[in-house]
Amino acid sequence: xxxxxxxxxxxxxxxxxxxxxxxxxxxxxxxxxxxxxxxxxxxxxxxxxxxxxxxxxxxxxxxxxxxxxxxxxxxxxxxxxxxxxxxxxxxxxxxxxxxxxxxxxxxxxxxxxxxxxxxxxxxxxxxxxxxxxxxxxxxxx
Amino acid sequence: xxxxxxxxxxxxxxxxxxxxxxxxxxxxxxxxxxxxxxxxxxxxxxxxxxxxxxxxxxxxxxxxxxxxxxxxxxxxxxxxxxxxxxxxxxxxxxxxxxxxxxxxxxxxxxxxxxxxxxxxxxxxxxxxxxxxxxxxxxxxxxxxxxxxxxxxxxxxxxxxxxxxxxxxxxxxxxxxxxxxxxxxxxxxxxxxxxxxxxxxxxxxxxxxxxxxxxxxxxxxxxxxxxxxxxxxxxxxxxxxxxxxxxxxxxxxxxxxxxxxxxxxxxxxxxxxxxxxxxxxxxxxxxxxxxxxxxxxxxxxxxxxxxxxxxxxxxxxxxxxxxxxxxxxxxxxxxxxxxxxxxxxxxxxxxxxxxxxxxxxxxxxxxxxxxxxxxxxxxxxxxxxxxxxxxxxxxxxxxxxxxxxxxxxxxxxxxxxxxxxxxxxxxxxxxxxxxxxxxxxxxxxxxxxxxxxxxxxxxxxxxxxxxxxxxxxxxxxxxxxxxxxxxxxxxxxxxxxxxxxxxxxxxxxxxxxxxxxxxxxxxxxxxxxxxxxxxxxxxxxxxxxxxxxxxxxxxx
Numbered sequence: 001x002x003x004x005x006x007x008x009x010x011x012x013x014x015x016x017x018x019x020x021x022x023x024x025x026x027x028x029x030x031x032x033x034x035x036x037x038x039x040x041x042x043x044x045x046x047x048x049x050x051x052x053x054x055x056x057x058x059x060x061x062x063x064x065x066x067x068x069x070x071x072x073x074x075x076x077x078x079x080x081x082x083x084x085x086x087x088x089x090x091x092x093x094x095x096x097x098x099x100x101x102x103x104x105x106x107x108x109x110x111x112x113x114x115x116x117x118x119x120x121x122x123x124x125x126x127x128x129x130x131x132x133x134x135x136x137x138x139x140x141x
Numbered sequence: 142x143x144x145x146x147x148x149x150x151x152x153x154x155x156x157x158x159x160x161x162x163x164x165x166x167x168x169x170x171x172x173x174x175x176x177x178x179x180x181x182x183x184x185x186x187x188x189x190x191x192x193x194x195x196x197x198x199x200x201x202x203x204x205x206x207x208x209x210x211x212x213x214x215x216x217x218x219x220x221x222x223x224x225x226x227x228x229x230x231x232x233x234x235x236x237x238x239x240x241x242x243x244x245x246x247x248x249x250x251x252x253x254x255x256x257x258x259x260x261x262x263x264x265x266x267x268x269x270x271x272x273x274x275x276x277x278x279x280x281x282x283x284x285x286x287x288x289x290x291x292x293x294x295x296x297x298x299x300x301x302x303x304x305x306x307x308x309x310x311x312x313x314x315x316x317x318x319x320x321x322x323x324x325x326x327x328x329x330x331x332x333x334x335x336x337x338x339x340x341x342x343x344x345x346x347x348x349x350x351x352x353x354x355x356x357x358x359x360x361x362x363x364x365x366x367x368x369x370x371x372x373x374x375x376x377x378x379x380x381x382x383x384x385x386x387x388x389x390x391x392x393x394x395x396x397x398x399x400x401x402x403x404x405x406x407x408x409x410x411x412x413x414x415x416x417x418x419x420x421x422x423x424x425x426x427x428x429x430x431x432x433x434x435x436x437x438x439x440x441x442x443x444x445x446x447x448x449x450x451x452x453x454x455x456x457x458x459x460x461x462x463x464x465x466x467x468x469x470x471x472x473x474x475x476x477x478x479x480x481x482x483x484x485x486x487x488x489x490x491x492x493x494x495x496x497x498x499x500x501x502x503x504x505x506x507x508x509x510x511x512x513x514x515x516x517x518x519x520x521x522x523x524x525x526x527x528x529x530x531x532x533x534x535x536x537x538x539x540x541x542x543x544x545x546x547x548x549x550x551x552x553x554x555x556x557x558x559x560x561x562x563x564x565x566x567x568x569x570x571x572x573x574x575x576x577x578x579x580x581x582x583x584x585x586x587x588x589x590x591x592x593x594x595x596x597x598x599x600x601x602x603x604x605x606x607x608x609x610x611x612x613x614x615x616x617x618x619x620x621x622x623x624x625x626x627x628x629x630x631x632x633x634x635x636x637x638x639x640x641x642x643x644x645x646x647x648x649x650x651x652x653x654x655x656x657x658x659x660x661x662x663x664x665x666x667x668x669x670x671x672x673x674x675x676x677x678x679x680x681x682x683x684x685x686x687x688x689x690x691x692x693x694x695x696x
Contacts, residue, residue, distance in 0.1 A: 081270075086447065
C-alpha cells in the first residue's frame with residue numbers, strides 16, 4: 001500500500017523520536033516500504049553539525065543504523081535553511097514531493113493552547129499535503 | 142573535496158550531540174571541543190520550550206532591567222552622566238574613531254582586489270541562501286534605511302548652512318560647525334562641501350564598519366564552524382578562552398548595544414513619526430499616538446519574526462526597498478532632474494576629492510565637525526555594528542568575499558550618494574534657487590516632508606514617506622530581535638520561537654517605558670558609548686578576517 005515512507009528527523013532530539021521510529025520500523029516491514037529520513041538543518045553551525053555537509057553525513061549514519069533495525073531500504077534527504085525553525089513546515093511539505101513519498105510518519109505533541117499561535121509542525125504539514133500523515137503522540141504515562 | 146578521507150568520514154558520522162570533530166573539507170573548520178549550545182539551559186517545563194545560554198541571557202536580562210530602572214528612577218542623575226560619557230568619548234577619542242574607520246575602509250577595499258577576495262563564505266561549494274534582490278534589500282533595510290529617511294534632507298542642509306556661514310574663531314578655537322575650511326558666501330562651494338561631508342558619513346566608512354563585523358562573523362561561523370555570535374571574532378586572538386568569560390562579556394555587550402540602540406531608536410522614532418503624522422494628517426501628537434505606533438510596529442515585527450528570515454524579514458525588506466526606489470525615482474523625475482543627475486557625479490567627485498581631508502584623524506581645525514558629527518557617527522555606526530553585522534553575516538552565506546564586499550560596501554555607498562543627492566540636492570536647490578526657507582526652518586524630523594511638500598502629489602509621497610519610516614522600524618526590530626536571540630542562545634539560530642518574541646516585546650516595552658518616563662536620549666547616549674569597546678572588537682575583527690581568509694581555499 002505504501003512504497004516510500006518519509007520520516008522527518010531532528011538529530012538534536014532523538015529521544016523524542018523513539019516512539020515514532022518504532023512505528024516507522026513496523027510499517028516499513030509490513031508494507032516492505034523504503035524509508036526516507038529527512039533532516040532540516042541550519043546553514044549556520046549548530047549543536048549537531050557545524051555545516052550542512054556534516055549534518056548530511058550524520059543523517060546518513062543514522063539511516064544506516066535504522067536499516068540495521070528494520071531491514072528495509074533507506075535513503076536520506078538533507079535540507080539546509082538560513083532559518084530552519086521558521087521554514088520547517090514549508091520545507092518538509094515541499095520535501096514530500098521531492099522525495100516522492102506516499103506516507104509521512106512523524107512525532108507530535110498533544111494539542112495545547114499555544115498551538116493557536118504556533119501550530120504543531122505535524123498538524124500543519126498534514127493540512128498542507130495530499131499524502132497520508134501519521135502523527136505519533138508520546139505514550140501516556 | 143578530493144582530500145576527504147573516506148575512513149574519517151565514517152568515523153565522524155556519529156549521530157550524537159557530543160563534541161563535533163572537524164571534518165576536512167573545502168572550508169577549514171577550526172578544531173575545537175566546544176559544542177554549540179553546551180552552556181545552554183534548555184527546558185520545556187514552562188508550557189513552551191526555551192534554549193538559552195545561561196550566563197549571557199541571565200546577565201543581559203538582569204542588566205537590562207537594572208539600566209532601565211535606574212534611567213527611569215534617577216533620570217536627572219544619569220542623563221548628564223551618560224551624555225558626558227558619550228561627549229568625552231567623541232571629544233577626546235575622535236582621532237581613534239576616525240583612524241579606525243579608515244583602517245576598516247582600507248582593509249575592505251584591499252580585500253576586493255586581493256586574491257583573498259576569491260574565498261567563498263560557507264565553503265567553496267556553498268550556494269547563496271537568498272537572491273541578489275532579497276539579500277540587498279535586507280542588508281540595506283538593516284543597515285541604514287531609517288537613517289536615510291531622517292537625514293537624507295536634513296544633513297546636507299545642515300552642512301550646507303554651516304559651510305556657507307564660514308568659519309568663526311573665538312580665543313583661537315573654531316566655534317562653527319562647518320566641515321574642513323568651510324565655503325563662506327560661496328553657495329556652489331558650500332553645496333559641494335556639504336554633500337561631500339554628508340556622503341562621507343553615509344558612504345564607504347559606515348558600510349566598511351558593518352562589512353568588517355559581518356565578514357569576520359561569516360568567515361568564522363560558516364567556514365570555520367564557530368557559533369554565529371560576536372565572541373567568535375576573538376577566536377584567533379583568544380583561542381579556547383572565548384568560550385569563557387572574555388567571550389561572555391563580548392556577547393553581553395553586543396546584546397546591550399543592540400537592545401538599547403534599537404529600543405531607544407524605536408522610542409525616538411515613534412515621536413518623530415508621530416510629529417510627521419501630526420504635520421501631515423493632523424493626528425494629535427500625544428503619548429497615546431506614540432505608544433500605539435510602538436505597539437503596532439512591535440506587533441508586525443513579531444508576526445515577521447515568527448514567519449522567519451525568508452518569509453518575514455526578506456519580504457518586508459523587499460516591500461520597503463520597492464517603496465524607497467519609487468520615492469527616489471519620484472524625487473529624481475519630479476524634482477530638479479538634470480541637477481540631480483549631474484549632481485550625482487559632481488557629488489561623487491567632491492566626496493572623493495575631499496575624502497583624504499575629511500577622514501584625516503590628526504591636526505584637524507574643524508573640531509566641532511569632527512567630534513560632533515564624524516566621531517559621533519562613527520561611534521553610532523560601530524555601536525550598531527554587532528546587530529547589523531551579525532544579521533548581514535547570517536544572510537550572506539554562499540557569496541564570495543569579493544562579491545560580498547562589493548554588495549556591502551560599494552553598491553550601498555553609491556546608493557547613499559544618489560539618495561543624498563536627490564533628497565539633499567533638491568532641498569538645497571529649493572533654498573538657493575527659489576529662496577524657499579521652509580526646509581531650513583523646519584524641525585529635523587519634518588524636513589523631509591516639507592521638502593516633499595514643495596513637489597506635486599504631496600499627500601501620496603508623504604504617506605509613502607511615513608510608511609517607509611514605519612516599515613524600516615519594523616525591519617530593524619525583527620532583524621534585531623533575531624540577532625539578540627541568537628546571541629543569548631549561545632549562537633544557535635534554531636532556538637525556540639518564543640524567545641524571538643520575548644526580545645521583540647522587551648524592545649517595545651523599553652521603548653514605551655522610556656518614552657513615558659523619560660530617558661530615551663540618556664540611554665541612547667549610553668548605547669552610542671558602546672562604540673568604544675566595539676571599535677576594539679572591530680580591530681580584532683580585521684586581524685581575524687585576514688588570518689581566517691589566509692587559511693581558506695580559494696575558488
